[in-house]
Amino acid sequence: DIQMTQSPSSLSASVGDRVTITCRASQSISYFLNWYRQKPGNAPKLLIYAASSLQSGVPSRFSGSGSGTDFTLTISSLQPEDFATYYCQQSYDTPRVNFGQGTRLELK
Amino acid sequence: QVQLQQSGPGLVKPSQTLSLTCFISGDTVSSNNAAWYWIRQSPSRGLEWLGRTYYASKWYNDYAASVKSRITINADTSKNHFSLQLSSVAPEDTAVYYCARKEAMGRGMSAFDFWGQGTMVSVSS
Numbered sequence: 001d002i003q004m005t006q007s008p009s010s011l012s013a014s015v016g017d018r019v020t021i022t023c024r025a026s027q028s029i030s031y032f033l034n035w036y037r038q039k040p041g042n043a044p045k046l047l048i049y050a051a052s053s054l055q056s057g058v059p060s061r062f063s064g065s066g067s068g069t070d071f072t073l074t075i076s077s078l079q080p081e082d083f084a085t086y087y088c089q090q091s092y093d094t095p096r097v098n099f100g101q102g103t104r105l106e107l108k
Numbered sequence: 109q110v111q112l113q114q115s116g117p118g119l120v121k122p123s124q125t126l127s128l129t130c131f132i133s134g135d136t137v138s139s140n141n142a143a144w145y146w147i148r149q150s151p152s153r154g155l156e157w158l159g160r161t162y163y164a165s166k167w168y169n170d171y172a173a174s175v176k177s178r179i180t181i182n183a184d185t186s187k188n189h190f191s192l193q194l195s196s197v198a199p200e201d202t203a204v205y206y207c208a209r210k211e212a213m214g215r216g217m218s219a220f221d222f223w224g225q226g227t228m229v230s231v232s233s
Contacts, residue, residue: 034219043206043223044155050217087155091218095143095170097210099155 002026002093006086006100012108017078021103023071023088031067032092038102039084047086048073083107110134112207112224119230120201126194126231130207130224137183137190138163143210145220146181146192150203160210161190197231204228 003026013019023033031051036044046055048064051071061076075082088100116128130144137144143162149155159171161181171179175194183190194201207224 032217036220043208043226044220045223046219046221049213049219050215053213053217055219055221089155089220091210094210094218095145095157095160096172097145097157097220101154 001096002029002090002098004088004090004098004100006088006103008103009101010104010106012106013078014108015078015080019075019078019105021073021086021088021105023066023073023100025069025071025090025092028068029090029092032090033064033066033071034089034091035062035064035073036087036089037082037084038087039081044087078105110209110222112209112222114205114207114224114227116205116227116229118228119232120197121233122198122231123196126197126201126205126229127191128205128207128227128229129189129191131187131189132209133188135209136185137161137188138185140164141212143218144181144183144190145208145210147206147208147220148203149206149226152200153203156203158192158194199231202229202231 005024007022033051035048038044052064085102085104111133113131120126143160145160146158159181178195180193204226208220209222211221
C-alpha cells in the first residue's frame with residue numbers, strides 16, 4: 001500500500017496568515033493527489049484534485065502543487081472557516097485510496 | 109446537485125452485522141463516471157476506505173484487505189442506493205461511517221466530490 005504522510009500534524013495560525021501543508025507519498029503517484037478540508041462533525045470536503053486543480057466553488061485562496069512524491073497545499077489568507085483538519089489522499093493506486101493522517105489547523 | 113443520504117443504526121452488538129444504506133439523489137448508482145465507496149473514520153485508524161461498487165457494463169466490487177472476509181457492498185438500481193454490510197463486528201469497528209462518490213475528473217483523475225452525512229456506529233453490548 002502507498003503510505004501518505006502529512007506535516008505538520010498540527011499548526012497554529014491567525015486569520016489572514018499564509019499557511020502551507022505538506023504531503024509525502026511513499027512512492028511516486030504522479031499527480032494523483034487530492035486535498036480535503038474537514039470541519040468538526042462534518043464529512044470531508046474536496047478542495048483540490050489532481051494535485052493543483054481547484055474544485056468548482058472552492059475559493060481561490062486555496063492552491064495545490066507538486067508531483068511524484070511531494071505535494072503542498074497553500075492557503076493564501078486564512079479565513080475563520082479554514083480552521084479545520086486537512087487531509088491529502090492518493091488516487092494513483094485505486095481502489096486503495098489511502099489518506100494522510102491529517103493536519104489540524106488551529107487558531108493562534 | 110448530488111446528495112447522499114445515509115441510514116442505519118448507530119449501535120450494533122459485538123459479533124452481529126453492521127448494515128448501512130446510502131440513498132443517492134442527483135445521480136444514478138449505475139453511472140459510468142462514478143464509483144461508490146464506503147469509508148470510515150476513527151481516532152485510531154484515521155480515514156480508511158472499506159470498499160466500493162461501480163458499474164462498467166456489469167457490476168464490480170473491491171474490498172479493503174482489512175475487512176475483505178467480512179464485508180459486502182451491494183447496489184440497488186431500482187431504489188438508487190448502495191449498501192454496506194460488515195459482519196462479525198468488534199469494538200474496533202466503532203467509527204463514523206461515510207458513503208462517498210468518487211467521480212472521474214478527467215485525465216484519469218478521480219476524487220471524492222460528494223459525501224454522505226456520516227453515521228456514528230458504536231459496537232457495544
